[in-house]
Amino acid sequence: MMKAQTIEEKQYLVRFNADTKSHLHVLDPNICLTKCPDKICTIFCPASVYKWEEVRMHVGYEGCHECGSCRIGCPYENIQWEYPRGGYGIVFRLG
Amino acid sequence: MEWGREPYNNFTVLRAKFDQWFAEKAVEQGALLVCETVAVECIVENGRVVGVRTDRPDGDIYADVVVLADGVNSLLAKQLGFHREWRPDEVALATMEILKLDKTVIEDRFNLEPNQGCTIEIFGDATKGIVGTGFLYTNKDTLSIGVGTLLSGLIKHKMKPYDLLEYVKNHPMIRPYIQGSEPVEYLAHLIPEGGYHSIPKVAGNGVLVVGDAAQLVNAIHREGSNMAMTSGRLAAETIIMAKAQNDFSESMLDQYRMKLMESFIGQDLKKYKDATHHFERFPQYFEQYIPMMNRAASQMFTVDGASKWEKQKKIWRDLGSTKQKFKLARDMMKAWKVMK
Ligand SMILES: Cc1cc2nc3c(=O)[nH]c(=O)nc-3n(C[C@H](O)[C@H](O)[C@H](O)COP(=O)(O)OP(=O)(O)OC[C@H]3O[C@@H](n4cnc5c(N)ncnc54)[C@H](O)[C@@H]3O)c2cc1C
Ligand code: SF4
Ligand code: SF4
Secondary structure (H helix, E strand, O other): OOOOOOHHHHHHOOEEEOOOOOOEEEOOHHHHHHHOOOOOHHHHOOOOOEEEEOOEEEEOHHHOOOOOHHHHHOOOOOEEEOOOOOOOEEEOOOO | OHHHOOOOOOOOOOHHHHHHHHHHHHHHOOOOOOOOOOEEEEEEEOOEEEEEEEOOOOOEEEOOOEEEOOOOOOHHHHHOOOOOOOOOOOEEEEEEEEEEOOHHHHHHHHOOOOOOOOEEEEOOHHHOOOOEEEEEEEOOOEEEEEEEEEHHHHHHHOOOHHHHHHHHHOOOOOHHHHOOOEEEEEEEEEEEOOOHHHOOOOEEOOEEEOHHHHOOOEOOOOEOHHHHHHHHHHHHHHHHHHHHHOOOOHHHHOHHHHHHHHOHHHHHHHHOOOHHHHHHHOOHHHHHHHHHHHHHHHHHHOOOOOOHHHHHHHHHHHOOOHHHHHHHHHHHHHHHHHHO
């Protein structure tokens, strides 16, 4: 059996140097609630950073790969996206 | 086999290592390398880029020309209005894993001499009908396996990218290659795949854009690093010229765009200018035709007592009604046109 099958196991292989504040902000949770039935960022984000919690979006920014997909893929441009401050964020050990 | 001799055709690299080595080359030439620093915006004075503002205290850096090499997201070029936000069908989201595997096992399994490497491109079922491709590269004592599809495809099919990666890893065609290996890193990155039509403005007053930031990727041949490096060289040559004339205006720096378009970069991107969008717009290629070709090939090569003539007749029947066959022929012609 191969290891690292779930996203949690995959994320465990990645080194992050998380800042104390988030570089990702969902601007209006109401848009998520009323206009985005699929909560599509929770599906395509490769790090499962976004988790919908009934009426609000939990943003686990600490595990973000800084790929940019959510900024481009949110149909309502509802995500304010920046790079983490210099020295913080994902650390590539190999790839 | 000539690829196994100098000048080698291709190298597989692990970026964390390669980038350090490559940056060292610039430092050897006199560059000052500043790491762990984000460029937050370009400093613009009188309609001219004169430097960058970084997130360090007193972190403004001034220059005759700023070269934006900030990768696929290129927030800096976007701030300058060189491109709008990319659409989800202009970027592919790739996920990959580095898998640890014994050096001797890799050499045996992939039939390699020491220091030789091998790349396998995975096309078809790997992306479950979404426009995209997978890859499997050998490194010295690791493998790199990944799969990328247009972000728009993931959105449309509501597919999780890491589920697709697992699907590829467990595919019966792939599993034997990676058997016994251990994942040591997981990565996700966008690849600009808008192609020729998505190339933004690449030269302005005091500023040039290179590499992924300028959408310089040939998605069909998975070439991007070479284009990034070559565009960087063309930018440097242009700046040397500009410096000699002490003119850093857009009309001067626009020479870079011309050089870029005349080089293999512009030519190749032009060649495939409609390819990705064609396959994205008409999902039947990835959803129907590739599986159909696989089925046909599999029938032809199955040894079951039926003659090849009978097999061909059956394949022909399976293509559907005359109307469907016409549609297929038309679609194949269109595919040929966007690829030729
Ligand atoms: C999975 C995958 C497989 C690939 N395979 C191949 C292949 O086989 N062959 C090939 O030729 N190409 C391949 N490519 C494409 C290739 O990696 C890219 O085209 C190439 O790396 C582009 O180089 P670049 O320097 O323009 O951008 P990048 O390599 O993305 O570098 C941009 C850098 O700028 C930094 N940055 C961005 N914004 C800022 C800022 N504001 N301040 C400071 N720093 C910033 C980023 O952190 C990053 O380090 C692949 C890409 C992916 C994702
Ligand atoms: S994709 Fe955008 S609108 Fe939809 S849930 Fe995510 S942040 Fe909200
Ligand atoms: S940048 Fe990528 S990894 Fe980070 S939250 Fe957005 S989609 Fe997820």
